[in-house]
Amino acid sequence: MAKIMMYTSAVCPYCINAERLLRNKGVTEIEKIRIDLQPELRAEMMEKTGRRTVPQIYIDERHVGGFDDLHALDVRGELDPLLAA
Structure with a gap:
């Protein structure tokens, strides 16, 4: 099974639906x-994905x-x- 990584927050219905x-x-x-627990990671997420909202989901790379x-x-x-894969 592929590795899944997801940028998320606790109060996000779309994150819950994705999971x-x-x-x-x-x-x-x-x-x-x-x-939401590590706000500095939002900047990392935005830089990597070009998006501001969660979830942002990776399947493998x-x-x-x-x-x-x-x-x-x-x-x-x-x-x-x-x-x-």
């Missing part, structure tokens, strides 16, 4: 970087975007192969 989708796909481990992007990958049938 739920990944768990439903069989993901058991998600490395969470809490930008590939930035897939936020929840809407993750969901779109799933709808197109592209998420399962990424997770299986």
Whole structure:
């Protein structure tokens, strides 16, 4: 199974939905970087992704975007192969 890393915060419904989708796909481990607990990491996230909002999700080394992007990958049938890699 692929390695999942997600920039997240505690009060983010999109983060919760992203985690739920990944768990439903069989993901058991998600490395969470809490930008609400470590605000300096928001700047890192913005520099790496070009985005300001959470979640920002990586599958292995590939930035897939936020929840809407993750969901779109799933709808197109592209998420399962990424997770299986």
